[in-house]
Amino acid sequence: MFFGFHPFAIFASLTVLASGYLMIIKPFMEWNFKTQDERQRDEKKMIHEAYRKMQISEFPFDKKTVVFVLGGPGSGKGTNSEKLVSDFGFVHLSAGDLLRAEQKREVSQYGELIAHYIREGLIVPHEITIGLLRNAMMDHPGCDRFLIDGFPRNLEQAKAFEDTVCKAKKVLYFECPEAVLLGRLLNRGKTSGRTDDNIESIKKRFATYFNDSKPVIDAYAKDGKVITVSCEGSMDDVYKNAHTQVTQLFKDLGQEPKATA
Ligand SMILES: Nc1ncnc2c1ncn2[C@@H]1O[C@H](COP(=O)(O)OP(=O)(O)OP(=O)(O)O)[C@@H](O)[C@H]1O
Numbered sequence: 414m415f416f417g418f419h420p421f422a423i424f425a426s427l428t429v430l431a432s433g434y435l436m437i438i439k440p441f442m443e444w445n446f447k448t449q450d451e452r453q454r455d456e457k458k459m460i461h462e463a464y465r466k467m468q469i470s471e472f473p474f475d476k477k478t479v480v481f482v483l484g485g486p487g488s489g490k491g492t493n494s495e496k497l498v499s500d501f502g503f504v505h506l507s508a509g510d511l512l513r514a515e516q517k518r519e520v521s522q523y524g525e526l527i528a529h530y531i532r533e534g535l536i537v538p539h540e541i542t543i544g545l546l547r548n549a550m551m552d553h554p555g556c557d558r559f560l561i562d563g564f565p566r567n568l569e570q571a572k573a574f575e576d577t578v579c580k581a582k583k584v585l586y587f588e589c590p591e592a593v594l595l596g597r598l599l600n601r602g603k604t605s606g607r608t609d610d611n612i613e614s615i616k617k618r619f620a621t622y623f624n625d626s627k628p629v630i631d632a633y634a635k636d637g638k639v640i641t642v643s644c645e646g647s648m649d650d651v652y653k654n655a656h657t658q659v660t661q662l663f664k665d666l667g668q669e670p671k672a673t674a
Pocket residue numbers: 484485486487488489490491492493509563597598600601644645646647648649651
């Protein structure tokens with residue numbers, strides 16, 4: 414008659430109750446309280462996620478040559494990356510451009526958040542940026558060389574990218590004094606239409622660069638991965654230097670510098 418108080422009996426009853434709740438009552442409540450639209454949305458989300466995971470697992474990120482392009486705002490990362498694309502067969506992915514495109518996408522859930530971070534010169538949470546970069550890489554299945562420009566902006570982003578996507582082979586660093594950067598950004602601001610090419614935003618971007626982004630370059634330099642290009646001098650001179658350095662980079666990696674495809 415004391416069976417009901419036996420510890421094993423209590424444990425068994427609790428287990429049965431918990432399983433019943435998890436297997437029958439909870440799913441039923443969740444199912445029942447959702448509208449048809451919500452159920453369809455969840456279903457689509459599940460299918461989309463499964464499809465994405467399948468694509469990611471089939472995309473050989475680790476076999477790609479990824480080069481990060483870093484340097485202060487206005488140091489010439491975009492200008493030189495464009496030229497490296499045609500000479501070495503890179504796909505150029507600018508993290509800033511991807512964020513601006515996402516911000517403009519009408520149905521994006523991140524539009525306002527990105528607009529705020531960019532105007533304030535802050536670093537958008539890395540899950541968003543890495544997601545955009547990963548998708549953009551997957552849009553180029555045939556390409557083996559990626560120039561990732563303006564990323565990583567802090568050490569946390571660098572670690573997250575290397576842990577979840579792939580390791581960078583090298584970092585191309587455009588070194589430039591602050592006064593030169595300022596002059597170039599103000600000049601670009603006359604026509605760029607960018608919300609952050611104004612003196613207030615530029616000051617904030619510089620602070621973020623020196624506090625958060627420069628340490629990334631220093632960390633990669635300690636690993637011997639940084640190749641430095643001085644960004645002073647004419648556009649042609651700067652590019653000539655970058656071209657020489659990238660040619661050497663491919664030689665060091667044992668790859669033909671010229672694009673083969
Ligand atoms: N060597 C150079 N001499 C003079 N002007 C240059 C040189 N290189 C780039 N510029 C100009 O400086 C401005 C900034 O260059 P660019 O947009 O390539 O920099 P960025 O590093 O990509 O900037 P951001 O990080 O803000 O996107 C542009 O207007 C560009 O035309």
